[in-house]
Amino acid sequence: MTAYDHLMAHQRQTEALSKVAERLGWDQETMMPRGGAEQRSEEMAAMEGVLHARRTDPRIADWLAEVVPADEVAQAQIRHIRRSYDRATKVPGDLAQELARLTSVAQGIWAEARAADDVAAFLPTLSQVIDLKQQEAAALAQGGDLYDALIDDYEPGATAATLGAMFDRMRPRLVDLRAAVLAAPAPAPLHGHFGLEAQLRLARDLASTFGYDWGRGRLDMAVHPFSSGGGSDSRITTRVVETEPFNCIYSTIHEVGHSSYELNIDPDYALSPLGHGVSMGVHESQSRIYENQIGRSRGFTGWMFGQMQERFGDFGVASPQAFYAAVNRVQPGFIRTEADEVHYNLHIMMRFDLERALIQGDLAVDDLEAAWNDRFLADFGVAVDRPAHGMLQDVHWSVGLFGYFPTYTLGNVYAGCLNQAMRAAVPDLDEALARGDTSGATGWLRENLQRHGGLYEPREVVELACGFAPNEGPLLDYLETKFRSLYNL
Amino acid sequence: MTAYDHLMAHQRQTEALSKVAERLGWDQETMMPRGGAEQRSEEMAAMEGVLHARRTDPRIADWLAEVVPADEVAQAQIRHIRRSYDRATKVPGDLAQELARLTSVAQGIWAEARAADDVAAFLPTLSQVIDLKQQEAAALAQGGDLYDALIDDYEPGATAATLGAMFDRMRPRLVDLRAAVLAAPAPAPLHGHFGLEAQLRLARDLASTFGYDWGRGRLDMAVHPFSSGGGSDSRITTRVVETEPFNCIYSTIHEVGHSSYELNIDPDYALSPLGHGVSMGVHESQSRIYENQIGRSRGFTGWMFGQMQERFGDFGVASPQAFYAAVNRVQPGFIRTEADEVHYNLHIMMRFDLERALIQGDLAVDDLEAAWNDRFLADFGVAVDRPAHGMLQDVHWSVGLFGYFPTYTLGNVYAGCLNQAMRAAVPDLDEALARGDTSGATGWLRENLQRHGGLYEPREVVELACGFAPNEGPLLDYLETKFRSLYNL
Incomplete structure (x- = not known):
């Protein structure tokens, strides 16, 4: 197998697992019994852990160093894989976990604050989220604009x-x-x-x-x-x-x-x-x-x-x-x-x-x-x-x-x-x-x-x-x- | 963390992931659009790969060697973990994969044979399944009765x-x-x-x-x-x-x-x-x-x-x-x-x-x-x-x-x-x-x-x-x- 074959095979399983994680989210919003929420958050966290480990697998760096894309399609595949690997490895694992944990709690706090029209109840949490996002942006931007680094995730x-x-x-x-x-x-x-x-x-x-x-x-x-x-x-x-x-x-x-x-x-x-x-x-x-x-x-x-x-x-x-x-x-x-x-x-x-x-x-x-x-x-x-x-x-x-x-x-x-x-x-x-x-x-x-x-x-x-x-x-x-x-x- | 804590933490994530895999099966039988079958089999295989790797993680053997269960509950937990680890490591990975691949295909062949009342169309596949199950049973039985080794999985x-x-x-x-x-x-x-x-x-x-x-x-x-x-x-x-x-x-x-x-x-x-x-x-x-x-x-x-x-x-x-x-x-x-x-x-x-x-x-x-x-x-x-x-x-x-x-x-x-x-x-x-x-x-x-x-x-x-x-x-x-x-x- 060439480095490209290795990358694509690794990526294929990661894509399949990320489809599973996404469907878990679909189930949560459409089918899940209300009592399943707490267990579900552990299931989601476990899937995220698996995906993060796959996205930061050090073999990806080796394969990327070796790979010679054969055509336009292969070049585009490699561009995406490289971008994903860079992003996943730039953000320290602890920070990524802390963000995942905080935002999952923060969503509930926000929903309660909105229902109660209570800005003060949300601000401390929002402040923490912004702090962590700034840290994440700094890790990603490496000296560049913080907000640009965040936009880049979506566009x-x-x-x-x-x-x-x-x-x-x-x-x-x-x-x-x-x-x-x-x-x-x-x-x-x-x-x-x-x-x-x-x-x-x-x-x-x-x-x-x-x-x-x-x-x-x-x-x-x-x-x-x-x-x-x-x-x-x-x-x-x-x-x-x-x-x-x-x-x-x-x-x-x-x-x-x-x-x-x-x-x-x-x-x-x-x-x-x-x-x-x-x-x-x-x-x-x-x-x-x-x-x-x-x-x-x-x-x-x-x-x-x-x-x-x-x-x-x-x-x-x-x-x-x-x-x-x-x-x-x-x-x-x-x-x-x-x-x-x-x-x-x-x-x-x-x-x-x-x-x-x-x-x-x-x-x-x-x-x-x-x-x-x-x-x-x-x-x-x-x-x-x-x-x-x-x-x-x-x-x-x-x-x-x-x-x-x-x-x-x-x-x-x-x-x-x-x-x-x-x-x-x-x-x-x-x-x-x-x-x-x-x-x-x-x-x-x-x-x-x-x-x-x-x-x-x-x-x-x-x-x-x-x-x-x-x-x-x-x-x-x-x-x-x-x-x-x-x-x- | 004690060896017991490590074992239970590792197991907890494995249990959460196996719940995800099980729900994927539920979705397949109740919700999945019919065109999703092929992709779904890749998703299931990827989840099985993740679960197999966790169940055969060599750290489990180290933790099991060290662990001192504190009470009846801990003893029972360790008994199950040991049984699962032994089973997962006794069967060669290639054989487990071959069985997973064959049985997933065999189910379709069986369904068609049943619909057509065509025993001959099913026998070659059944023969292969039995051959692999005999190999699996031999790996598990280690000299004991083959059929007993298979029963033990369920009872x-x-x-x-x-x-x-x-x-x-x-x-x-x-x-x-x-x-x-x-x-x-x-x-x-x-x-x-x-x-x-x-x-x-x-x-x-x-x-x-x-x-x-x-x-x-x-x-x-x-x-x-x-x-x-x-x-x-x-x-x-x-x-x-x-x-x-x-x-x-x-x-x-x-x-x-x-x-x-x-x-x-x-x-x-x-x-x-x-x-x-x-x-x-x-x-x-x-x-x-x-x-x-x-x-x-x-x-x-x-x-x-x-x-x-x-x-x-x-x-x-x-x-x-x-x-x-x-x-x-x-x-x-x-x-x-x-x-x-x-x-x-x-x-x-x-x-x-x-x-x-x-x-x-x-x-x-x-x-x-x-x-x-x-x-x-x-x-x-x-x-x-x-x-x-x-x-x-x-x-x-x-x-x-x-x-x-x-x-x-x-x-x-x-x-x-x-x-x-x-x-x-x-x-x-x-x-x-x-x-x-x-x-x-x-x-x-x-x-x-x-x-x-x-x-x-x-x-x-x-x-x-x-x-x-x-x-x-x-x-x-x-x-x-x-x-x-x-x-x-």
């Missing part, structure tokens, strides 16, 4: 400087669009009761409509919808609020986007480093383009209006145009996960600035709530009414996910670029969507982006698909065109 | 000689009882349609009636019902045939018995070698006593008759007595898993003799079908009509489970002993069961047997619970009394 190649500059270019146009839209008359919302079983049937049918491969997936309920797994087993979840069907509908389409990316990767890359979505940003581009540029388009909502009428009868919306407006209703709100396309990125930019300052030591944890509330008032024109609607709303910081937030907006930016290229490439796309036929869109995405998995770097694969370097222009153009037309501005 | 301390002698004592009385019962008029069977949802509701209510802890478990559907897991997460499965409600009812009660054993073990033993049911025979005694001596008793079936009437209306059975007779209807049949209490052990004894002869080299694989069919005709008075009803009916041999079958009858024998002791100890048990109150029975079993987990050896824990050495007498007395009364003999 290799991205930096706070380039992201920050892009966000600065985006903010004025979003703020202007937001102000104009909110000054116009608001469309009518939905009224009615949308039963659980009927919503779940619709969710399944929508997943099928978007080409979800039921032979390699399944749909279950979860408090916070997510997708999980890859290769030949990638599962989605959804939730149902019986007064708000868009919650279930767009959660489902979003997760189908994530899951389809995983399932459409070239099967030759299965159980190898290339067999995953390449970054969080590119992943989010797929969930967002399925959800927004396709799922919230005029064409597709027209088809969905018919589906809703068939399934739910009269629900207070008279025409496809009114339904399109209801789906895309813009309204200010405290909660990021409920934000419309116009507001969403403003939420992200705010978190980006705050977490960057926290990690770089420019913002003290004790000042975070005031900083959050001031910024929210400035960006959204509303005062935060309670911490659960403010700095306690997201789980991310409690579990140490610093550097993750910007990938949401990066995903939207990539989705904007891909949408522009896709619409140029696929003739009569809107007409097809109006018939409930997404195959032109999903087929284009599969062929031009999804199948490559980790073969190219994130920006590279988006550029390859689009034919131009990714930038924020297409997203902003799309949003302005869509919402100015919708609101008759 | 430590049992031997073919003592089991064979016991079976020889049981057979004449069972054959006599069978002949007498079959000569009498048969009770009427059920008629009607029993809908899936209503059966599942009944299954859930029955599980609750038997004290199943839903906070640490759940019920799902599976083609072949099983229970899975332990500690604070032990799940059960059932199946539904809409014309035969007893299938779902008694599968459920059976699996609740297995699962309750696991869930009722002293929580101090969680994630340690004592935290499991002590043997397959003792495990089966719990599922069988829940199912038969309690679930098929006159008292409990009387209560269940009322439940069935409420849920399904008129189903062609007029009285509690007629229902009791229908539940306990004795009829000859080819299939072990569908056998009544009178026939069941005759199926096992036949498999015991055949597999013992196969492993000891006294029966050639090519002669197995004839041997099976001759023996079946002799014991059951009917000629096997097709291989799927004969030697191809059970999965066990294809997956290498030689030595497992006798534990089914041993479980029935233990259940007979425990039933005798329980009825002597719990006053008015039948009256309570007639009210649907199983707590006297399940409480006695929990207190006297289940809570001990692996603390005592299998025969020892049964003797401790019963106050006498386990033997076949109580089971045979119970069967004769029950069925002679039921059939007016």
Whole structure:
């Protein structure tokens, strides 16, 4: 066996074990009896221990020193293996364990603090998490920027400087669009009761409509919808609020986007480093383009209006145009996960600035709530009414996910670029969507982006698909065109 | 840390990882999308690799050489760890891997052969499995009896000689009882349609009636019902045939018995070698006593008759007595898993003799079908009509489970002993069961047997619970009394 064969064989088992660990997480959120939580945390820790030992196996360094990749695919595999090994060995084992232990406890403390609207109960723990993340970042950065080192975990190649500059270019146009839209008359919302079983049937049918491969997936309920797994087993979840069907509908389409990316990767890359979505940003581009540029388009909502009428009868919306407006209703709100396309990125930019300052030591944890509330008032024109609607709303910081937030907006930016290229490439796309036929869109995405998995770097694969370097222009153009037309501005 | 602490810490992680592997099996049978099978087999193999490495970790030998157990519990822990280490290190790694690989393929070949009634398609594979199992047995037996070495995996301390002698004592009385019962008029069977949802509701209510802890478990559907897991997460499965409600009812009660054993073990033993049911025979005694001596008793079936009437209306059975007779209807049949209490052990004894002869080299694989069919005709008075009803009916041999079958009858024998002791100890048990109150029975079993987990050896824990050495007498007395009364003999 060559060094390359050794590396790939070792990696294949590690990938299989990490699939097992991921499925354990899926089970925890969908199936686990409530009494199983404590034992489960020991099971997860044991799996993490096994994975960490495999990722830092000293033989990897020997094989990497010897390996001569034969082609582009082998080069990409080695690039990923080298990156993973460097990362795993740079962070001291004790620190990694301490972080794992703390963040698992911190999540519970955060959840209780949020339920009680009690910032003070969360701050000491958050402070500890930030301290450990700073140590981790220092180990990874080796003299470079701390926050960049954390971003790199989720979006290799991205930096706070380039992201920050892009966000600065985006903010004025979003703020202007937001102000104009909110000054116009608001469309009518939905009224009615949308039963659980009927919503779940619709969710399944929508997943099928978007080409979800039921032979390699399944749909279950979860408090916070997510997708999980890859290769030949990638599962989605959804939730149902019986007064708000868009919650279930767009959660489902979003997760189908994530899951389809995983399932459409070239099967030759299965159980190898290339067999995953390449970054969080590119992943989010797929969930967002399925959800927004396709799922919230005029064409597709027209088809969905018919589906809703068939399934739910009269629900207070008279025409496809009114339904399109209801789906895309813009309204200010405290909660990021409920934000419309116009507001969403403003939420992200705010978190980006705050977490960057926290990690770089420019913002003290004790000042975070005031900083959050001031910024929210400035960006959204509303005062935060309670911490659960403010700095306690997201789980991310409690579990140490610093550097993750910007990938949401990066995903939207990539989705904007891909949408522009896709619409140029696929003739009569809107007409097809109006018939409930997404195959032109999903087929284009599969062929031009999804199948490559980790073969190219994130920006590279988006550029390859689009034919131009990714930038924020297409997203902003799309949003302005869509919402100015919708609101008759 | 002492050697004991090291051993227990190492074992704790191994136990946690083996829970993960077991849950992966549960997922495969209940949740996995069909396209996930191939990837799943790699995941399972990777987990087995991890577990094998942990079980053969050379530090275990060092710790075992040093350890000084402080008390009875520590002694029992060390006994289990030593046994597991000896077993894992005696079998060469190559052989273990070859067996794992072959049996995973063999199961598919067996399933196809059974579907096609094609013995010849299965024999070459069966022959390979037997060859490898003989090699494994030779490695384990180190000069002793090959079949004994295999039995020891499932029932430590049992031997073919003592089991064979016991079976020889049981057979004449069972054959006599069978002949007498079959000569009498048969009770009427059920008629009607029993809908899936209503059966599942009944299954859930029955599980609750038997004290199943839903906070640490759940019920799902599976083609072949099983229970899975332990500690604070032990799940059960059932199946539904809409014309035969007893299938779902008694599968459920059976699996609740297995699962309750696991869930009722002293929580101090969680994630340690004592935290499991002590043997397959003792495990089966719990599922069988829940199912038969309690679930098929006159008292409990009387209560269940009322439940069935409420849920399904008129189903062609007029009285509690007629229902009791229908539940306990004795009829000859080819299939072990569908056998009544009178026939069941005759199926096992036949498999015991055949597999013992196969492993000891006294029966050639090519002669197995004839041997099976001759023996079946002799014991059951009917000629096997097709291989799927004969030697191809059970999965066990294809997956290498030689030595497992006798534990089914041993479980029935233990259940007979425990039933005798329980009825002597719990006053008015039948009256309570007639009210649907199983707590006297399940409480006695929990207190006297289940809570001990692996603390005592299998025969020892049964003797401790019963106050006498386990033997076949109580089971045979119970069967004769029950069925002679039921059939007016």
